[in-house]
Amino acid sequence: QVQVVESGGGLVQPGGSLRLSCLASGIIFRIANMGWHRQAPGKQRELAATFTGGGDTNYADSVKGRFTISRDNTKNTVYLQMDNLKPEDTAVYYCRAVLASGRTYWGQGTQVTVSS
Secondary structure (H helix, E strand, O other), rough: OEEEEOOOOOEEEEOOEEEEEEEOOOOOOOOOOEEEEEOOOOOEEEEEEEEEEHHHHEEEEOOOOOOEEEEEEEOEEEEEEEOOOOHHHHHHHHHHHHOOOOOEEEOOOOOEEEOO
């Protein structure tokens, strides 16, 4: 059974940092295309950061230079390091796993709130 579980969200002041973690089980993690998306209140879900084919990364313009996606294949875990957080980064952050078959799995989401 495939499970995708995020953790690490919370409340942080503007300029602060958080690191999100996503543990994916039941899949061949090392070949899964992993990424992070986010959905702010009243807005559509959008891509924040993702690995692309070949191990490269891609970021939304709004987070470039502040967010870093990484993965540890020995732990079946993908991370999102978020620095210099802004109020507009407030959203529910979702982890996404795309398998070689093309099937996509999502986590339940973790809330990130940036506020003073």
